[in-house]
Amino acid sequence: MTIQWFPGHMTRAKRQIEEKLKLIDVVIELLDARIPQSSRNPMIDEITSSKPRLILLNKADLADGDMTAEWSKYFRDKGHATLAIDANSGTGVKDIAGKAKELLQEKIQRQIDKGMKPRPVRALIVGIPNVGKSTLINRIAGRNIAITGDRPGVTKGQQWIKSGGELELLDTPGILWPRFEDPIAGFRLAATGAIKEDLLHIDEVACFVLRDLVKHYGPVLAERYGLTDLPAELADMQAAIDVLEQIGRRRGCLSGGGHVDFDKAAGILLRELRAGKLGRMTLEAPDEVGDTPGTKSTE
Ligand code: G4P
Structure with a gap:
């Protein structure tokens, strides 16, 4: 996917993600395990600050395992949950729901204490183009769904993709611009x-x-x-x-x-x-x- 990013597009992308944040519990930030810093959107912390974050180091099949462990520690030290995955083959994908739940442990426990049945964790996948968002969504959905970028008037037609009763995913990912100014x-x-x-x-x-x-x-x-x-x-x-x-x-x-x-x-x-x-x-x-x-x- 090739996207030309101009200031107007960036503002719109940011606003669209902020709108979706109202619907979800956890942000799943997808990075390329070979370039975890370069594949991060430069404003990700600011844009998603209101929600806990699970960082997925995708394409881990192509990355150096020792370095992936170092990067996982780096992000964990910053307070995020992390997981190395390979969305193409599915390695690690089944652990996503558990990791997302860990981030909401206290909230889930409060629901249990009140006698409520905890509902599935609702999540939004965000990342730069080509990082593997569609591949991951399709893998979690267990089928091929046409994944498009957001168009004006977005959130209306959105669906939840259900996974094992523990995770629900918005079917349209948040597409963010890469760190190209560096x-x-x-x-x-x-x-x-x-x-x-x-x-x-x-x-x-x-x-x-x-x-x-x-x-x-x-x-x-x-x-x-x-x-x-x-x-x-x-x-x-x-x-x-x-x-x-x-x-x-x-x-x-x-x-x-x-x-x-x-x-x-x-x-x-x-x-x-x-x-x-x-x-x-x-x-x-x-x-x-x-x-x-x-x-x-x-x-
Ligand atoms: P996007 O929605 O974030 O834009 O990315 P998308 O899923 O389309 O994935 C981009 C490319 O990355 C795809 O290759 C996909 O197969 C590949 N990919 C995604 N996850 C993984 C992974 O975990 N490991 C590996 N090795 N590759 C992964 P493609 O469609 O063949 O594009 P291209 O290779 O022709 O550029």
Whole structure:
């Protein structure tokens, strides 16, 4: 899904989610486990502050398990419930209702104390485009439902998707804009396929992501592409260009005159990264939050 976000769209998206918050108990914030910070909407805390939040680290099948554990701790320390899932295969999805209930334990206990039967937890899924909202809703619904973005006059036609008597989900997710004002997040979003790479130069995206890959997974990268003399970190853009050139030569991405076709080399690297061919990888760590302009936590 490609959405062009303009100030008017952002204001409308924010307002639509605020309207839906009146109907629900818990916000389910979906993030990409490979880029948990870059895939967060920058205003999420402000927009959803009135409700407890369950953070789902989706696409955990493609992310580094140790890093996912670190990110889960990071969000738990901020007072949110967390769960790593893979909406495609369904791993972790059955635990969502239990986690959501944990957030409302006191409220549920009060209902029980009053002799009331607790009703299912009502939730809204929110997240940026391509993070897996529709996949997750379909999985919980157990069928394919046409999921569309909100149109004016929204909430009227909304349905509740019921899951096991414990969870009820609004069938239309809250779609929020990504953190594109931060260039680093922009490159990471493009590298994982969350935003169209043709909005940026593919060779630039590849060089940028190479900095993350070398920093966190140098030996894996060296092994896959037969790279020699790979430093522990890439000091600057030129160092990244040199690595991309080596990858291009190794993979036979040559244009006339024996020069490396950088776009082709970048395409191979990004395709293999997204498909998980390099292994399970996470591009950012919790201790980097706040390192760069625009990535500061708002909490
Ligand atoms: P959205 O509603 O938030 O916009 O996202 P959507 O569910 O459409 O998912 C976007 C892409 O992410 C889909 O790929 C979907 O299969 C994939 N996806 C969702 N959850 C997971 C997950 O847990 N693991 C993995 N590996 N992939 C997941 P797609 O339709 O094939 O799009 P594309 O791959 O062609 O971009």
